[in-house]
Amino acid sequence: VAIVLGANQYGKAEIRVLRVSRGTPAADQHDITDLSVSVTLAGDMASAHLTGDNAAVLTTDAQKNTVFAFAGSRGVGQIEDFGLLLARHFVDTHPTVTRARVSITQYPWDRIGATGHSFARSGGEVRTATVTYDGTDAWAVCGLEDLTVLNSAGSEFWGFVKDPYTTLPETTDRILATAVSARWRHASADAGASPDHWGKSYGEARRLLLEAFADTHSFSLQQTLYEMGRRVLAARPEIAEMRLALPNKHHYAVDLSGFGVDSDNEVFYAADRPYGLIEGTVTRDDAPPPGLAW
Amino acid sequence: VAIVLGANQYGKAEIRVLRVSRGTPAADQHDITDLSVSVTLAGDMASAHLTGDNAAVLTTDAQKNTVFAFAGSRGVGQIEDFGLLLARHFVDTHPTVTRARVSITQYPWDRIGATGHSFARSGGEVRTATVTYDGTDAWAVCGLEDLTVLNSAGSEFWGFVKDPYTTLPETTDRILATAVSARWRHASADAGASPDHWGKSYGEARRLLLEAFADTHSFSLQQTLYEMGRRVLAARPEIAEMRLALPNKHHYAVDLSGFGVDSDNEVFYAADRPYGLIEGTVTRDDAPPPGLAW
Amino acid sequence: VAIVLGANQYGKAEIRVLRVSRGTPAADQHDITDLSVSVTLAGDMASAHLTGDNAAVLTTDAQKNTVFAFAGSRGVGQIEDFGLLLARHFVDTHPTVTRARVSITQYPWDRIGATGHSFARSGGEVRTATVTYDGTDAWAVCGLEDLTVLNSAGSEFWGFVKDPYTTLPETTDRILATAVSARWRHASADAGASPDHWGKSYGEARRLLLEAFADTHSFSLQQTLYEMGRRVLAARPEIAEMRLALPNKHHYAVDLSGFGVDSDNEVFYAADRPYGLIEGTVTRDDAPPPGLAW
């Protein structure tokens, strides 16, 4: 019996980079891209673990410098392209690195004022991308986090199991609220010829998720989850699989009858914890295997 | 020499209430108001402190129930009006309560889809109001938090003190970014005849703050702060005083020359800590005294 | 081609329960157990997703009630035992539930004063357990989070790859600091005859992790990670596998020479982001297969 090193990886997490693009379309018009980039590398790092010999280790500091340098020399563009560029660089130029994963969170900004270089952050929602490259194949998982949505009608919940610990009343009218965490795997990490392949796909997926949440008459958050995934897959052939995690942000109707107030499901207490958490995958029956995508 | 009780207050903090208004304009059209309400009461509470006699204490649980009940019976409307209603209730109906302060944070939502009852949270920015009532007078302080803004041009910083610890280079081109925390005192807590007095005033103050941030060519964050306050006061006679706290969200240009990258102030590292913090007040020379407003 | 439901699960997250045990050893001596319990169930939930038929769904509210009821009727004891009790209950009494996972975070408290019923929270570190049951087999993964440790000597870092983006100086004397996140899989979820099987194992694992961190002369955080896992496995035969995630909480020496201060590695800036993140597994070559443990 021996003690052995198992799976391992390392990298630099949460590299916060702001890229300003100047002079487009006019000299005083700027674009900004605001990112948190996390790099994870894997390879033959046994010596570092077993003997402290770092000959195979590309420092996480160098990984950070690489992110800044590539942001400078080539710009960022779509985060999936930027991630792939970085992942390919790490594997292709470092013999000890056999797999690179780059996860990027993009913070959205809106323009304000008339200056062309003034911006305001547009909310808690963020766009995400995780790309993985193993020297041969590449995978792209796109997504979003913290898209908080609420339906104040069109949600029911009844017909569930009644066991001795079940006290929840059935309801045909409840608040349905969640903070959408969605990640979707593309069938291919190849963007093709379109420079806005990823951006357009992201925008449409986001739009379809919102649309499905809003207009699904819901009998359970599970049903809404499935419909959100189904709607995206039905319309976007480039997307092979959708994974959703939906916390049930409970809003409990407050009984005001004791205070002489006749309130018909109008006042709700927004609870913090505990919360339901619904997680599910929607996919195609002919989706390519996920490989190292997740 | 004796040990004595000094200033004291108590209340229920962060009551999370969602109010749904149904049937306006049509039966399937909803409006929602999403709040965190904090109540603070003061009065003659010496017995509770000194002997544990609670005869003067309105429980914080009852304060919570009152918030829910009033939200149900009268709706919420503008948060300043709702806060004043609550503050007056606590002082006017409880002889031991001599001062009530109600602080409200409102979370904004946008409509999504076509259902009329579907919403998405619109960002990290929140609207705030703090109203205070002492049985005779009332005060209203309005505000906003976490309005994150950035200018990628039009900001300089030079001509500052050079002491032996000063190493910061002077610059005529830097990123200026901050998360605006602003509170402004109204000259009167009386809304007058307009049902949207507070909402209109808030919207204009917010617009002016953004406009001033964007189009002020800045030589220091202090200058931008003053201009933001000045612009609001100049245009809104109902506002007597503006207090701003502006963290300087430092974005440091990354020197890429060592990597063979010719980058002219295009790649920035967004730092977390430490950060500059600029705080200032802009007021009128004939502003009414603040009383208990703050 | 069809769109299909893939892997899915659901449950109640972060059920905050405090259990007071009264009268042990004397009537005025209390013990407290402070937990956050998360339940995750999986099974045949296709109907809930596809048609909104909830006949197979045990509500997350009932899951919460079950946690409270079991805490009352049987007490909590060791969190691994409590988790297994719950997991077995959900699978064994609900035909539609085929797998239950219960994850528990325990917040530690110390006694204060002489009353026997007064306590103070003892820090940010927490103990964790995740148990899984599929109707036949059970697995137990124990762990801890947020154990923040620092060595101010005995840490070097040199001999790493030098690529064009490498600017980090080699060092034979650096601060090594991390917030230990560790999870270890037991070879068996059976506690045997000892009522404190889990507690004793946890205490020893924690002690060994600290000891290994402190007395390993480190040439890389990878090396320290491996030694921490190795030390636990070498001494604790009941543990089959250790997974560690160690953020490198960078402390950068501040160069004070420009200020006339002769400081030899004595003043450090504690950085927030970015940070290195080192993840690794240490296991035995004859460890039983992990099954559904993770």
Next chain:
Amino acid sequence: VAIVLGANQYGKAEIRVLRVSRGTPAADQHDITDLSVSVTLAGDMASAHLTGDNAAVLTTDAQKNTVFAFAGSRGVGQIEDFGLLLARHFVDTHPTVTRARVSITQYPWDRIGATGHSFARSGGEVRTATVTYDGTDAWAVCGLEDLTVLNSAGSEFWGFVKDPYTTLPETTDRILATAVSARWRHASADAGASPDHWGKSYGEARRLLLEAFADTHSFSLQQTLYEMGRRVLAARPEIAEMRLALPNKHHYAVDLSGFGVDSDNEVFYAADRPYGLIEGTVTRDDAPPPGLAW
């Protein structure tokens, strides 16, 4: 009527500094001091606000450098002394600075292992100090944050106001839990001849706060608050005033009778929001005036 600049201040916030003291008592024995330092300066900064002329502005970057340099050249010692050193420096060497306030949070660490240079963070609780200097006088306010404590017996709550919104049952047995936030003003900022004046005073104040919380049979959190302050003032003549903010961390007994469980106040739900918040001051009737202390 004119728009004018009112009160203003600025500074660098949350400078994270770790000071290692080497060679005491032996060469391989280290001490560490882990701080977050915030500097706030005030003075005649009108030009910076009104015209963007920064001739009076000591940059917040230089403030940061000063903190690092002083930590290097003189060590830190007690945080009150370090804060006073910095505050005096800023006012006494900069004619435009008329008031400096330095707020320090100290993170506690325990020794681990036998190396003499290995440490573990000891919990969420932190020690604080805020010192203020105006060129003539100095003030010191000491404190602690996030000392979370709980009594599982010895707490009652009854005899309170019953208004139409009061539904809380009276109780003679409840959980009393809070996260102590305490700040106490010293009668003098002069440490006298004792090198551990501040440390000893802090340790005793902390001990007395814990002792008072534990052994006060409580009829309200207000009563416990007052007794905590009173106990410190009675025993520590150097402390003139104590301000406490105590959130009531509600633990609600769960009614398990519907589940056939006979539980006598043994299972509690730990709620997040809303929470009661009790704030109060305990002082001496001959306390020196607070001046600019707070």
